[in-house]
Amino acid sequence: MAALAKLVVIGFIVLTIIYVCLSLYSRSVRKGKLEEWWEEEGRPGDREAYIEAGLKDYEGSLRRKLIWGVYIVPVAVIGAVIYFTNFH
Template identity: 55%
Template sequence: MGFIKLVVFGFIGLTVIYFSVSLYSRSVRKERLEDEFDAENPDGDRDARDAFVTAGLQAYDASIRPKLIGLVYVVPTLAIGAIVYMINAN
């Protein structure tokens, strides 16, 4: 029963961490795109800026970074599994 609680609450905790890191990473990328557009076009059009940011975020979504954030689930699961195996193997 304790193992099931660990899995359930661990999954909930990892999900919260995953969404937090994902939202933070996306917001940092969006801010960087906005700053890049503002530096290149000091008197830029608002619609052009929005289109530039949208295109950049679509490229971000297709990149590997959002997929790597999924390691938030994999690494702790493997670490806990390895620890449990080592403890029980001795």
């Protein structure tokens, strides 16, 4: 039982670090694209307002939600491996 608790705690910490890194990286990539698009569109309006509106749209995007797969996929795979190893 202690081994399972250790796996859960360490796994959660590692997955959280990966999630935070992916989230920050994805946000910075989106911000870079928004800055590039602002330049290409002929600099419409205030740059900061344009980028802020784009990042607000990004917060509700599918890409942002898919990053939660960092938690879901490994937990499902480990759960399946434990299940099939012990009960089949």
